[in-house]
Amino acid sequence: MNKEFLIKVHNRVKPFIHKTPVLTSQLINEIVGANVYFKCENFQKMGAFKMRGATNAILCLTEEERNKGVVTHSSGNFAQALSLAANKTGVNAYIVMPENAPLVKKNAVKGYKGHIIESESTPMAREEMAEKVKLEKDATFIHPSNDTSVIHGQGTAAIELLEEQPQLDCILTPVGGGGLIAGTALAAKYFSEKCKVIGGEPKNADDAFRSKKSGKIEYNESVDTIADGLRTHLGDKNFPIIKADVESIILVEEEAIIDAMKLVWERMKIIIEPSSAVAFAALLKEKEQFKNKEVGIIISGGNVDVTNLPF
Amino acid sequence: MNKEFLIKVHNRVKPFIHKTPVLTSQLINEIVGANVYFKCENFQKMGAFKMRGATNAILCLTEEERNKGVVTHSSGNFAQALSLAANKTGVNAYIVMPENAPLVKKNAVKGYKGHIIESESTPMAREEMAEKVKLEKDATFIHPSNDTSVIHGQGTAAIELLEEQPQLDCILTPVGGGGLIAGTALAAKYFSEKCKVIGGEPKNADDAFRSKKSGKIEYNESVDTIADGLRTHLGDKNFPIIKADVESIILVEEEAIIDAMKLVWERMKIIIEPSSAVAFAALLKEKEQFKNKEVGIIISGGNVDVTNLPF
Known part of the structure; x- marks a missing residue:
């Protein structure tokens, strides 16, 4: 560095x-x-600010990785950030959100063309669902904060x-x-x-x-x-x-x-x-x-x- | 012009x-x-924006006029604007406000060192009071909007x-x-x-x-x-x-x-x-x-x- x-x-x-x-x-x-x-x-x-990190994470992927898409679990700003950053770079974003997330947050993600995948609202259920989507789509998981x-x-x-x-x-x-x-x-x-x-x-x-x-x-x-x-x-x-x-x-x-x-x-x-x-x-x-x-x-x-x- | x-x-x-x-x-x-x-x-x-007009009005006065102060009637943004503009230019501002004006507005004027003079809340009472202050202090009346x-x-x-x-x-x-x-x-x-x-x-x-x-x-x-x-x-x-x-x-x-x-x-x-x-x-x-x-x-x-x- x-x-x-x-x-x-x-x-x-x-x-x-x-x-x-x-x-x-x-x-x-x-x-x-x-x-x-x-x-x-x-x-x-x-x-x-989450737009900055989400954008950098996507732009650091290989073309092959970009073609397969990205996945994260978030019901907050990172869900919207990854959706918008993916949208701007022509990448599919799969967003795992708790099924009881506020409609306004779901709509924001949809507005930025993120694909919402619902899970139960426990942290473990969200992580499991993100792992499942990652495997199914061969997508790259991007953590909202613990990602270089x-x-x-x-x-x-x-x-x-x-x-x-x-x-x-x-x-x-x-x-x-x-x-x-x-x-x-x-x-x-x-x-x-x-x-x-x-x-x-x-x-x-x-x-x-x-x-x-x-x-x-x-x-x-x-x-x-x-x-x-x-x-x-x-x-x-x-x-x-x-x-x-x-x-x-x-x-x-x-x-x-x-x-x-x-x-x-x-x-x-x-x-x-x-x-x-x-x-x-x-x-x-x-x-x-x-x-x-x-x-x-x-x-x-x-x-x-x-x-x-x-x- | x-x-x-x-x-x-x-x-x-x-x-x-x-x-x-x-x-x-x-x-x-x-x-x-x-x-x-x-x-x-x-x-x-x-x-x-009222700060702009209030400032210009005060700066257009002669030194003699400035020494005597300015007066207006307002319970809104112009009351604060004239108070602050006067304060920044070392001029006394007399602000005629209805006695029932919200405390928050009175406090804002006081914060900018305007001198509040209370009147009854009818337009006529406010104008009469402004005229009275103008005569008493020999101050210049500045209308909030109808002043060149x-x-x-x-x-x-x-x-x-x-x-x-x-x-x-x-x-x-x-x-x-x-x-x-x-x-x-x-x-x-x-x-x-x-x-x-x-x-x-x-x-x-x-x-x-x-x-x-x-x-x-x-x-x-x-x-x-x-x-x-x-x-x-x-x-x-x-x-x-x-x-x-x-x-x-x-x-x-x-x-x-x-x-x-x-x-x-x-x-x-x-x-x-x-x-x-x-x-x-x-x-x-x-x-x-x-x-x-x-x-x-x-x-x-x-x-x-x-x-x-x-x-």
Whole structure:
């Protein structure tokens, strides 16, 4: 791994993604006491950074592999991302979704021409079904977060952020499955001399915090958090990167996530999803640590049901 | 009036305002069947284009006038805009607000250091109180929409939009008091050979539509619309411009306003207020008229109570 490799990844995905804007707010800078740069992946295609990793994963396949298609299990943003990335590159995407997934999520996948395959809603049933589809179609399984090409693709958001704001002292990202923070850590390592990467994680799904502490992958016993994108656990591909190159993980309470989300909506006039608000909530919680610093935040996505808000 | 004059206005206000971004959405282009460019004044300081007009009006005063302060009556975005513009230029702003104005609006004005003077809530009581303050303080009265300097200032949003997208066939704006659409019409006239200006207006507050038809200023009998920024009527300063240089006004139903607002929130991930959605709703309603055209829209503002949404 080196900078040239990551530049190649970025050039590979560029034609298929948006270069999202970096927004700032004087008022938020005043509240935080630091200069904060929001990398707005809520404006990314399909509304989340996941488009980057999904695209890179597909473009890294051989032509033969592409002809056979890709399969994943996800009911969240990665389901839509893989469907859209596959659609844009002329590949079939098989998406294993729990049969009780919300209709709006199923329709989004269908809108991007993904082929939905229903399974029971337990993690084991989903994995078994994905394995079955993989064998039947001879398709390539692409994990939403624990896949090397996906991790590299997710890192391109931080590459763009650092190209625009090379003076950053740190970048905050939410931590869910670990793909975004691992990719960001690689980008920071090779595109900056000093930029640290820090995670924000819901206290109610603190597996990554505990994993970093114990040195091995820990799992959540419950995942009672509004940040529905962060309920998953780390994997063997991203955890070594997180262990080595992520500075720390800050835990935040549910109320703080909702307050942070509302503050961004009201002051910045942009729609961010609860998972994105987790990173900003971490910054608000640990203001002192970031005082007068140059702070980047990856706003991971903006896919929210606006008819069902927590405030 | 000529192009050079408007360039001077723009240069005058530039140091005090944001150059707001112009956003596009492939999906919205597909829905509309045209290329649509959203000039995002919801990202303007204090959250609305009104900052432009208020700033220009204050900067056009003599030093003596500035020392005595400015006064207006408004409970909406102009109250905040004049307060902030005055604050940034070291001027006192006296804001006449109805005593029953929502606390959140009063607090916003106070946050920007405006001096609130309460009146009864009838239009006549507000005007009388503004006149009283004007005499007492020897302050300059600045009308929220029917003031020449305000109109010129509002036009700077369209100047920026046309600088970025000179190929535009038309620009849509909402119509309330008439300041924005009149300023936009002047900008289009002097910064484009072909760009037409079209208004969107709530059917439930259709005074501008009727004024344009009858050739004289008409008034609303009722103003039962969610687009609370558009309940006002035109004035003798902006109506002659609207009469001469606005192509047409399209009326939209309340349901269409709410649908248009929701579509922008969900697809573009930006927060726009109902008044802004009126212009987009007009475009959606008259799709055929705009087919394959290059269409600009001034997204007038993003000040919404996110805890009380119409969807």
